[in-house]
Amino acid sequence: MIWLASLTILLPFLAAFAGMLGGPSLGRLLGSGGPLRNGPALIACAPAAVSLVLSAIVAFVVWQDPGARTGALTVIDTGSVPIRVGLQVDGLSAVVALMVCCVALAVQVYSVAYMDGDRRYSSYAAFVSLFTAAMLLVVFAGDLLVLYVGWEVMGICSYFLIGHHWEERANSRAAVKAFLVTRLGDVGFLIGIIVLGLSARTFEIHGVLTRVWTMPGSTLTIVALLLLAGVAGKSAQFPLHTWLPDAMAGPTPISALIHAATMVAAGIYVVARLYGVFAAAPGAPAVLGVIAVISMVGAALAALAQDDLKRVLAYSTISQLAVMGVALAVGAKSAAIFHLLTHGAFKALLFLAAGCVIATTGSTLLAKHGGLRRGMPITFWSMTVGFAALAGVPPFSGWFSKDSVIEAAQHAAFPTHPTAEASWFAYAPLDNGPAADTGVDRLVRLHGGPVWTYSSTPDLPHWTAWLIYLGLLLTVALTAAYAMRAWLMVFFGEQRGTYEVREPSKIMTWTAAAVAVPAAILGFFGLGAGELRPHLGPALIGVGLLIVGAGAVFLLWNRDPAADPAKALGALRRVFARGFYVDELYAMAIVRPVQALARGVVWFDRRGVDAAVVGSGRGARRLGGLLRIPQNGNAQAYLTGLLAGVAVITALVVIFR
Numbered sequence: 001m002i003w004l005a006s007l008t009i010l011l012p013f014l015a016a017f018a019g020m021l022g023g024p025s026l027g028r029l030l031g032s033g034g035p036l037r038n039g040p041a042l043i044a045c046a047p048a049a050v051s052l053v054l055s056a057i058v059a060f061v062v063w064q065d066p067g068a069r070t071g072a073l074t075v076i077d078t079g080s081v082p083i084r085v086g087l088q089v090d091g092l093s094a095v096v097a098l099m100v101c102c103v104a105l106a107v108q109v110y111s112v113a114y115m116d117g118d119r120r121y122s123s124y125a126a127f128v129s130l131f132t133a134a135m136l137l138v139v140f141a142g143d144l145l146v147l148y149v150g151w152e153v154m155g156i157c158s159y160f161l162i163g164h165h166w167e168e169r170a171n172s173r174a175a176v177k178a179f180l181v182t183r184l185g186d187v188g189f190l191i192g193i194i195v196l197g198l199s200a201r202t203f204e205i206h207g208v209l210t211r212v213w214t215m216p217g218s219t220l221t222i223v224a225l226l227l228l229a230g231v232a233g234k235s236a237q238f239p240l241h242t243w244l245p246d247a248m249a250g251p252t253p254i255s256a257l258i259h260a261a262t263m264v265a266a267g268i269y270v271v272a273r274l275y276g277v278f279a280a281a282p283g284a285p286a287v288l289g290v291i292a293v294i295s296m297v298g299a300a301l302a303a304l305a306q307d308d309l310k311r312v313l314a315y316s317t318i319s320q321l322a323v324m325g326v327a328l329a330v331g332a333k334s335a336a337i338f339h340l341l342t343h344g345a346f347k348a349l350l351f352l353a354a355g356c357v358i359a360t361t362g363s364t365l366l367a368k369h370g371g372l373r374r375g376m377p378i379t380f381w382s383m384t385v386g387f388a389a390l391a392g393v394p395p396f397s398g399w400f401s402k403d404s405v406i407e408a409a410q411h412a413a414f415p416t417h418p419t420a421e422a423s424w425f426a427y428a429p430l431d432n433g434p435a436a437d438t439g440v441d442r443l444v445r446l447h448g449g450p451v452w453t454y455s456s457t458p459d460l461p462h463w464t465a466w467l468i469y470l471g472l473l474l475t476v477a478l479t480a481a482y483a484m485r486a487w488l489m490v491f492f493g494e495q496r497g498t499y500e501v502r503e504p505s506k507i508m509t510w511t512a513a514a515v516a517v518p519a520a521i522l523g524f525f526g527l528g529a530g531e532l533r534p535h536l537g538p539a540l541i542g543v544g545l546l547i548v549g550a551g552a553v554f555l556l557w558n559r560d561p562a563a564d565p566a567k568a569l570g571a572l573r574r575v576f577a578r579g580f581y582v583d584e585l586y587a588m589a590i591v592r593p594v595q596a597l598a599r600g601v602v603w604f605d606r607r608g609v610d611a612a613v614v615g616s617g618r619g620a621r622r623l624g625g626l627l628r629i630p631q632n633g634n635a636q637a638y639l640t641g642l643l644a645g646v647a648v649i650t651a652l653v654v655i656f657r
Helices: 002-030 040-064 091-114 121-140 144-162 169-200 205-214 217-234 243-249 252-260 264-273 275-280 284-304 309-329 333-361 377-391 397-413 433-437 462-491 506-528 536-559 565-569 572-577 579-627 635-655
Strands: 069-076 083-089 419-421 442-445 451-455
Touching: 002 040, 002 069, 002 083, 002 091, 002 121, 040 091, 040 121, 083 091, 083 121, 083 144, 091 121, 091 252, 091 264, 091 333, 091 506, 121 144, 121 252, 121 264, 144 169, 144 205, 144 217, 144 243, 144 252, 144 264, 169 205, 169 217, 169 243, 205 275, 217 264, 217 275, 217 284, 243 252, 243 309, 252 264, 252 309, 252 333, 264 275, 264 309, 264 333, 275 284, 284 309, 284 462, 284 572, 284 579, 309 333, 309 397, 309 462, 333 377, 333 397, 333 506, 377 397, 377 462, 377 506, 377 536, 397 462, 397 506, 397 536, 462 536, 462 565, 536 565, 565 572, 572 579
Parallel strands: none
Antiparallel strands: 069 083, 419 451, 442 451
């Protein structure tokens, strides 16, 4: 099993290595005409397809025989806490890896047509492969430091891919911003990993989770908050969320990859992987919940007012990741991972379909779309499935996962009894020590069957639980509203442009259509777990809020199909569209003072340090100039000086004799 997981990671890495070193030359050897004639596409797509098959085998085996498998390639002796370079395969890692490979293959195939004619396609495809390998390393890592390696490789890949068209200043600035903001969070993440590993005397994830209950509560809280800093940066949560909307300047397939399968999904995955740390840390679930509520509601309001289709989807991702965050905060790990999987399907679909729309219209602005459903039927129905899943329309996948989160939040706000979680990807070992006494993760085996995890609300104040519940309900309505607005403005009304309405490349269109299948049906796979199965109360609440949000936007649009329903926001629209001016606040409070300080340092360096150095040099030159006068090499001057000296000495002797 471990060797299969290793190959799943290794194949995209080898594809990246081959693509970077010899993509064009290998392409000439491998290319044989047709849509993959450029060769680098074969180098990128074939390993991704094989990795998908291997990940499916791994997931099937774990589903048949739940349990954790670990394996070490080597152990590095550091003199204190050893580093175990190894992998861990269990239900959680297997199902997330399968999702990553599915989206990565779809992105690679889609990019063959989307990036057609790009002279740097080979390096682009190589970085996509490396991005995929890094995320798979995070997913399968059995050691915290190995996980951190994949975590940081994703950061550098995002920099290069967002800034792929670096000639355009918006792209290069977005790449730098994404890199710097996520690095800011990663500083805390690295410190948290080191403190956690040293406190547990091991960096092995399984060992950390089995020893977490022996650590002091203050240490756990510090560690959890430090880890949350990295999670907030990677998963674009408040206050480190500002990089993600700007990252839409990059190629649209990269947006699909980042939003659906890599980068932003990594933060939520790490919280779920190290959930025992967060659940046991006093105050950490409350902090996670508050951050998620701010991100969830704020990003949904921002999405409602955006003029750019890709920025609508970007703010949507921030909001949906926060939905997963509140699920984790209330103890519903299975619901959070379930929504991570369904979100990966429908958000990849939305970005790929958006790429088809942009390729046809030549613009990302909603004001330049409209009336596309007749000329682009495949894209229309594919994107309709994506928006329906995003809004939570039954029976599409997003409805199932969002309903499970609503139910978990409802139980946290109205505590009556523990919520039973049982799913093959939420498997946990039985040796969690004192965990059974905390009421957080009481593990029991029922008649030799699967492992059941009974999760009560982890150390969560009642006001926080209510804040999460109300924020989640508001977000459900807002999500339906901005999804309906984007759907209507893109596909209905009159055409607002001079372009020819037609489907783009068949590769792009049918790749999006293929991704629409899991976006539509993935939710049914949760019916086997009680806590993921829809229940009447939360389902009615979710559908009711869906009708309210989508219905309000439809009524506004129906009055004047040529107008933007967001105009009803009035003066608030500008506030929402600017993301509540968080960027401007950071510019005023951080960027400008740092720039002023830098200018002061430059001035002091020029007028102080440089002036002292240059002045010393000039003084030495002037002194040297004076001293060289008697050493000018003129014999007559030397003789004149000698005679003058003799005369002076003789006069002094005569006078003072």
